[in-house]
Amino acid sequence: MTTTHPSDQQQRGTTPQGNTGNRVPRRPKAQSRAPWILLAPFLALFLLTFILPILVAIASSFTKVTRKGLFGEAGVTSEFAWFSNYAQALSDGNFVASIGRMFLFGIVQVPVMIILCTVLALMLESTSARWPGFFRAAYFLPYGVPGVIATILWSFLYVPGLSPLIDIAGMFGLEPDFLGPNTVLWSIANIVLWSYAGYNMLIIVAQLKTIPVELYEAARVDGATTWRIARSIQLPLIKPALVLTTVFSIIGTLQLFAEAQVLKTVAPSIDSQYTPNLSAYSTAFAYNDYNVAAAQAVLIAAVALILSFAFLKFSNRKSS
Amino acid sequence: MTTLKESRPAPPAAGKQSPNKPQRRARSSTIIVTGLLLVVALYFLAPVYWVLVASTKSTADLFSTNGFWFAPTFSLWHNISQVLTYDGGIFVRWFANSVIYAGVGALLATYFAAAGGYALAKYEFRGRNLVFGTILAGVLVPGTATALPLFLLFSQLGIANTYASVLIPSLVSPFGIFLCRIYAQSTVDSALIEAARIDGAGELRIFHTIGLKLLTPALVTVFLFQLVGIWNNYFLPLVMLSDVELYPITLGLNNWLSQVDRLPEFYELTTGGVLLSIIPLGIAMVILQRFWRGGLTEGSVK
Numbered sequence: 001m002t003t004t005h006p007s008d009q010q011q012r013g014t015t016p017q018g019n020t021g022n023r024v025p026r027r028p029k030a031q032s033r034a035p036w037i038l039l040a041p042f043l044a045l046f047l048l049t050f051i052l053p054i055l056v057a058i059a060s061s062f063t064k065v066t067r068k069g070l071f072g073e074a075g076v077t078s079e080f081a082w083f084s085n086y087a088q089a090l091s092d093g094n095f096v097a098s099i100g101r102m103f104l105f106g107i108v109q110v111p112v113m114i115i116l117c118t119v120l121a122l123m124l125e126s127t128s129a130r131w132p133g134f135f136r137a138a139y140f141l142p143y144g145v146p147g148v149i150a151t152i153l154w155s156f157l158y159v160p161g162l163s164p165l166i167d168i169a170g171m172f173g174l175e176p177d178f179l180g181p182n183t184v185l186w187s188i189a190n191i192v193l194w195s196y197a198g199y200n201m202l203i204i205v206a207q208l209k210t211i212p213v214e215l216y217e218a219a220r221v222d223g224a225t226t227w228r229i230a231r232s233i234q235l236p237l238i239k240p241a242l243v244l245t246t247v248f249s250i251i252g253t254l255q256l257f258a259e260a261q262v263l264k265t266v267a268p269s270i271d272s273q274y275t276p277n278l279s280a281y282s283t284a285f286a287y288n289d290y291n292v293a294a295a296q297a298v299l300i301a302a303v304a305l306i307l308s309f310a311f312l313k314f315s316n317r318k319s320s
Numbered sequence: 321m322t323t324l325k326e327s328r329p330a331p332p333a334a335g336k337q338s339p340n341k342p343q344r345r346a347r348s349s350t351i352i353v354t355g356l357l358l359v360v361a362l363y364f365l366a367p368v369y370w371v372l373v374a375s376t377k378s379t380a381d382l383f384s385t386n387g388f389w390f391a392p393t394f395s396l397w398h399n400i401s402q403v404l405t406y407d408g409g410i411f412v413r414w415f416a417n418s419v420i421y422a423g424v425g426a427l428l429a430t431y432f433a434a435a436g437g438y439a440l441a442k443y444e445f446r447g448r449n450l451v452f453g454t455i456l457a458g459v460l461v462p463g464t465a466t467a468l469p470l471f472l473l474f475s476q477l478g479i480a481n482t483y484a485s486v487l488i489p490s491l492v493s494p495f496g497i498f499l500c501r502i503y504a505q506s507t508v509d510s511a512l513i514e515a516a517r518i519d520g521a522g523e524l525r526i527f528h529t530i531g532l533k534l535l536t537p538a539l540v541t542v543f544l545f546q547l548v549g550i551w552n553n554y555f556l557p558l559v560m561l562s563d564v565e566l567y568p569i570t571l572g573l574n575n576w577l578s579q580v581d582r583l584p585e586f587y588e589l590t591t592g593g594v595l596l597s598i599i600p601l602g603i604a605m606v607i608l609q610r611f612w613r614g615g616l617t618e619g620s621v622k
Contacts, residue, residue: 034523038439042432042497049489050458053469120360128353138361144605145598146552148570152577152594153367164388194364255462258554265578277464284468293468301465308460
């Protein structure tokens with residue numbers, strides 16, 4: 001590599017101008033330095049805010065800190081703890097339950113999200129839709145509302161006494177409890193759907209727009225119905241967008257935090273370990289156990305990575 | 321595709337239909353599809369409409385009148401002036417903080433992503449694939465996984481609970497560099513760069529004059545992405561900041577909401593604050609979604 005690299009550069013750098021003497025050696029040098037100069041600010045920040053924290057998290061998840069004396073006044077010692085922090089995290093029933101809760105949440109929420117977005121995108125891009133620009137903007141609007149504020153908004157619509165939804169349901173003799181122990185998870189799912197459906201839909205719409213018009217025309221000439229076109233042309237061709245949105249939804253599900261944390265103030269059935277991230281946050285800041293919190297953070301990231309890779313593998317195999 | 325070939329003999333039959341029939345069918349499907357889209361639009365707009373109505377009410381009316389209709393007394397201006405002046409105008413401060421975090425963060429992040437993406441696309445150098453692969457893995461790492469260790473790191477450096485502690489992590493956009501690389505590969509012509517070199521332009525100057533200009537459509541997408549991402553971010557500032565003066569708007573409004581149990585007048589403040597905070601980004605979303613869609617799937621196609 002070291003021998004071929006400079007000659008590569010030289011060849012490319014010199015062929016256009018031929019032998020112009022002293023310019024030849026300087027050019028390749030500048031060209032081999034330039035990409036690193038351009039990359040430097042990004043790489044420095046990437047190392048500081050991605051690589052280093054990940055290393056710190058992994059390192060501290062394997063460390064045990066013991067304080068000597070009643071309040072730790074006699075000094076602090078840290079030692080390599082093998083997997084004891086992980087064992088502690090996994091033996092915490094509430095933390096494991098929170099991961100299970102997110103699985104349940106994801107199994108329902110992700111398919112609903114993807115199907116809704118696909119149907120909306122197909123309807124918006126069909127010739128039957130009027131005012132597509134208005135609808136696209138209306139659906140996309142919630143993406144600009146931060147998750148916290150979206151949750152505050154919806155919490156007003158969930159709280160009895162304040163919510164017009166409960167008033168309206170009351171007219172039909174229903175008494176919905178949006179914040180009960182069995183329903184609050186789906187109330188959160190609704191907030192997530194409201195926030196991100198428009199955004200995911202836009203990704204699919206963008207992909208639909210890349211389908212050449214000739215394909216539609218050919219299908220119409222062949223007498224294909226709208227339904228047939230959707231199934232045989234549009235769905236296969238928007239698969240990359242569907243895979244992308246699904247992976248982002250899976251990662252997003254395991255990261256769930258703001259919605260649960262904000263809703264906690266009005267919903268007593270949400271505890272401080274309702275989602276994995278909320279659990280890690282509480283472990284770190286309420287119990288001051290950063291090492292176990294680090295182990296939890298590593299576990300959450302690992303589950304997210306495994307699930308997204310498994311899904312990518314699965315979708316690749318299905319297509320081949 | 322194979323299924324389509326089977327239906328080849330169909331066209332003559334379809335052509336024999338009277339011209340009136342498909343037209344009528346098209347009109348009824350327009351009504352059905354548009355009707356469905358309208359119902360879905362109600363779902364997306366109802367909460368925003370609710371907060372618009374709620375912010376015109378006093379706390380007493382908020383609980384005694386129907387949430388989807390206005391109360392007889394119109395106290396929107398009173399509520400808004402309350403929001404803007406409460407606690408020495410802390411809301412304005414939060415708003416300004418959000419603008420600083422999102423504006424400065426997104427601008428610099430876009431510039432860094434452009435430079436990096438351009439370098440990865442237009443130069444061949446050792447370690448290129450390793451660098452790109454590492455960055456790509458960064459796209460999949462949940463942002464909340466790094467926030468906690470980052471806090472520990474920043475507290476050791478003594479910069480936790482400062483503007484920098486929220487700004488610095490906002491300057492990195494792995495997705496941005498990914499998008500810029502793909503866009504640079506397809507739009508920045510190597511012959512153009514070569515020509516500039518022959519004219520004697522330095523490498524950095526070529527990037528700043530040619531590269532940035534050709535990358536503009538992708539840069540708009542990256543900028544908007546990062547802007548919304550930082551504006552909406554909650555976990556990072558929550559972990560980093562303890563000083564209320566440094567809060568962005570998301571943290572501030574949650575702070576108000578958490579006090580409604582004790583002091584019901586915080587309902588007024590929170591609804592008014594929510595309304596004011598969703599107006600600017602809401603308008604931005606509606607206008608910018610046109611620009612946005614161009615670059616989005618650039619990454620997913622490959």
